[in-house]
Amino acid sequence: MSQPLLEVRNLRTYLQSGDREVRAVDDVSFSIPKGETFCLVGESGSGKSVCALSVIRLLPQGIASHPSGEIVLNGQDLLKLDDPGIRAVRGSHIAMIFQEPMTSLNPVLTIGEQITETLQLHYPDMSDAEAEQRTIMALEQVQIPHASSRFRDYPHQLSGGQRQRVMIAMALACQPQLLIADEPTTALDVTVQAEILRLMRKLQDDTGMSMLFITHDFGVVTQMAQWVGVMQQGKIMEVGSCTEVLRNPQHPYTRQLLAALPENLAKPVRGRALSQNAAGELAADQAPLVQIRDLKVWFPIKKGLLRRTVDYVRAVDDVSLDIPQGEIVALVGESGCGKTTLGRAVLQLEKPTAGSIQIQGQELIGLSAGELRPLRRKMQIAFQDPQSSLNPRLLIETTLTEPMKVHGIGGNHEERIELAAQLLESVQLKRDFLWRYPHEFSGGQRQRIGLARALTLNPEFIVCDEITSALDVSVQAEILQLLLSIRQQRNLSLLFITHNIGVVEYLSDRTVVMYKGKIVEQGLTAQVCSRPQQAYTQKLLSAVPRLRAENKPFLKLNKEIAL
Incomplete structure (x- = not known):
């Protein structure tokens, strides 16, 4: 390692939460050489962002304290500077990009x-x-x-x-000499992320600045970092060069994180051969569960005093798609391409402009709310953000039993409570969680509750809208394996909306690629992901950050599911 620009030595950052003291950063040491990038990786709550905010000293003084440690920039300990001194350092010597x-x-x-x-x-x-x-x-x-x-x-x-x-x-x-980037690409599409990462590398080469890069994406780590530190519960578990840590991880936690990546999960064994040709088309004698034909969802653009319609936003434009019984169809594309609108239109949560949507041969478009109600038992949705989709004022018991009551499931309230408890157990949660509120759960637990709610009416088809996008890699692995298990047990069909190609390759049977409201390519996942035919699909796949082959740790989780 060359001469360090920044040295963090035995840093402790404690946060006061009421009468409780949280050791957010606990005896952390690392250094960043001049002109190089140090990546901090770890799951939510590991202390990555608190560590970065400690370096630039942006934590509130009344809550945060540093009982020990040094943060040395160019030989100067930043923890010893007064307010005017640290303000002079911020911006001119250290700058930060927020998530x-x-x-x-x-x-x-x-x-x-x-x-x-x-x-x-x-x-x-x-x-x-x-x-x-x-x-x-x-x-x-x-x-x-x-x-x-x-x-x-x-x-x-x-x-x-x-x-x-x-x-x-x-x-x-x-x-600045040091740039701190806190998850700067997490909310971006994969193609935009690739552009931002290329830009940051170019700017680093042009200016010679150092970077402290915080991420949970190991594909991004391989593209950006010379050095890596893996954090868990406020401590650095492992630190070293990018190649050493990814090729030969020493700490069990690092191995656990790498093993949870979709590309390292044990591939599920399919229980039956897909009755499709290479283009992903169904065999002539195989009727789809959901059949979409020439679907359009257009939103009017109104202008002028009289609010006349001058044009339309063609969110979904002439889309045709089949979803077979018991299969997982991945829908991928960039933000704004129409993925979520298509999923909502299939469930009649968004009114289509034209076209046909059938489930088991029953036409959905044109039905009244009363006519749709019995069909809603067959089709449900799991939303991207369970925090906003779960009512914060309702117990989980009410969230799960209310739909049952509406649709006449269960003879009485006690029977519905028992069914709700069984649902929680089916998504690997405890029965007594029924008597808690949504804010009492972690993100991964709330996502499991969202799945349980989607399964309440025993549907045959579920739209999963980016349900793993906000989850840590290990929690994401658990949710993916849970979905495969539920699919096997219930013979469910899933429309899985995502932008994570690694998840697509692991989970889905078929892949559909959308661009500007249209389907540009579809077929078997192995075909689309390994031999894409369309230029847009090729661009999308080439932008995905992946572990380089020479660094890829061939690890597997202990838990395997055979389907």
Whole structure:
């Protein structure tokens, strides 16, 4: 390791929560060489972000304390600086990119105003004209198109990838020596993520800055890091070069994380051969459970005083798709391509503009709410964010038994409670969780409850909308294996909406690729993922960050499921 720019020595960060003291960072040591990248990886709650906020000293003083440790930047201990001293370091020597740019950027200031404010805080003598010119140069540096005209745009006028580029431009405006990036690509599509990672590597090469990069994606680690530290419960379990840690992990926790990656999970053994040709088309004698034909979902664009319709947003545009009984069909594509709208339209949660949707030969389009009600027992949805989809005021018992009561399942309340308890056990949760509220569970547990709610009416078809996108890698592995187990037990059909290609390859029988409201490619998952025919699919797959073959740890979880 070359000469370190930053050295963190035996750092402890304790947070006060009422009468309880939380050791968020507990005796952590690592160093970052000049011009290189150190990745901190680990699950939610491991202390990664608290460690980064400790380095830049952004934790609230009344809550956070540092009983011991040093944070040495260029020979200076940042923990010993007073408030004016650390403010002089922030921005000019250390800058930070946060995970969600929309909540980090001020919505009432233009992006130009926000970057020039940063420059003039650190360079008080800089004129407005010079600050504007420097800002435009910073926007051009991060490859914002038409930077001079975007100077006066507000954050809501930019796409997610452009907002992240603005955050990078703001962080780099004062040419810091160390850039802290806290999950900067988690909320981005895979193609936008690839662009941002390439941009950050290029900027590092151009400026020679060092980076502290926080992520839970080992594919991103292989693309960005020279050095890796694995955190768990406030401690660094393992630290070393990227190649050493990924190729030959020493700590059991590191091996556990790597084993939980979809590409390392034991592939499920299919119980039956798929009656499809190479294009993913069903055999002539095999009727699909769900049949979609020429489906359109258009949203009107209204303008003028009289709100006349001048055009349409073609969210779903002439889509045809078959979903066989007992199979998992993955629906992939970038944000805005129409995946979620298609899933909601199939369930009649979004009114289609035209086309046909049939389940077991029964046409859904045109039915009244009363006519749809008995059919809703056959089709359900598991939402992306269970925190917002579960009613925070209802016990889990009420959440699960209320749909049963509506559809006449169970002879009485006690019988419905017993069925609800059995549902929780089927998703590997305890019976007594019935008497808790949603906020009392972890993210993975809430997702299991969301699945239990979707299974309440014993459906034959479930739409799973990005249900693993916000989960840690080990929790994601548990949910994927749970889905396969439930599919086997109940012969369920799933429309699995996702942007995670690793999950697609592990879980799905067939893959459907959407782009701008249309299906551009579909077929057997092995065919689509290994030999894509369309240019868009090839671009999508090439942008996926993966463990390099020479670093790939061939590990398996102890738990295997044969289907």
